[in-house]
Structures are given as C-alpha cells and as structure tokens.
Amino acid sequence: MPNLQPEQAMLALHMALPTIQREHLTTRSVIEAIPLNNGDYRPEPVAKTALELAWHIVAAEHRFYSGAAAGELDFTLRPRSDNLKNSADIGTYYGESFAKDLEALKKVSGEQLAKMIDFLGMF
Numbered sequence: 011m012p013n014l015q016p017e018q019a020m021l022a023l024h025m026a027l028p029t030i031q032r033e034h035l036t037t038r039s040v041i042e043a044i045p046l047n048n049g050d051y052r053p054e055p056v057a058k059t060a061l062e063l064a065w066h067i068v069a070a071e072h073r074f075y076s077g078a079a080a081g082e083l084d085f086t087l088r089p090r091s092d093n094l095k096n097s098a099d100i101g102t103y104y105g106e107s108f109a110k111d112l113e114a115l116k117k118v119s120g121e122q123l124a125k126m127i128d129f130l131g132m133f
Contacts, residue, residue: 013126014123015120015124016119016121016123016124018124019120019124020120022123023115023118023123027112031112034104037067038105038108041064041067041068041097041101042097042098043097044060044061044064044096045097046096046097049097061097062090065090065100068104068107069088069090071111072108072111073088075108075111075115076111078123078127079115079117079122081127082128083127083128083129085130
C-alpha cells in the first residue's frame with residue numbers, strides 16, 4: 011500500500027475530526043448511562059463488568075489518538091485509577107483526556123500524520 015502524502019494525511023484528519031467529535035459525545039453518553047450503583051454488572055461470569063468495558067474503551071481510544079499524535083503507539087497497560095469509581099467519574103475522565111488528545115491531533119503536521127507507525131510488528 012502506498013504511503014499517504016502529508017497533504018493527504020492532513021485532509022483525512024480534517025475530514026475525520028467532526029465525526030470523531032460526534033462519536034466521542036455518543037460514547038461518553040453511553041458510558042455515563044451505566045447506573046452509578048450497578049457498574050459491577052457482568053452478563054456472564056467470565057465477562058468484563060460494565061465499568062471494565064467502559065475503561066477499556068476510554069483507554070484504547072486514548073492509546074490510539076495519543077499514539078497518532080506522538081508518532082508511536084504505547085501498549086503499556088493503563089489500569090483504571092482508584093479515583094474512577096463509577097460511570098460518572100469515567101465519563102469525566104474520558105471528556106478531559108479526549109479534549110487533550112484532540113488538541114494534540116490538531117497540532118500534528120502532515121509529515122507526522124503520514125508517518126508509518128509500528129503496530130506490534132504486525133503492520
């Protein structure tokens with residue numbers, strides 16, 4: 011697959027940003043809809059709890075957006091902080107981290123965006 015040119019990478023980013031922002035609002039509303047007193051719900055004994063799933067979404071999204079801005083992906087596990095006790099806490103954290111990631115993405119140059127990033131050696 012041919013590499014993107016810097017101008018193409020910038021165009022792709024600017025075309026994607028409005029959708030990314032709308033999807034963030036939708037995802038945050040779903041996370042915050044988890045009942046405050048029932049975040050430990052799991053449909054099966056081996057399934058993640060509702061809060062574990064919410065945190066997984068937040069952490070994975072942050073990993074990819076910050077990785078795109080930094081030019082490399084950091085696969086260090088990020089456990090949920092003890093102060094993120096319920097869906098409201100996770101939703102607030104999600105909003106704050108997303109805002110920082112979005113600002114970082116807006117500052118990235120076309121050359122940085124067009125750079126190939128290693129994904130665990132798979133591609």
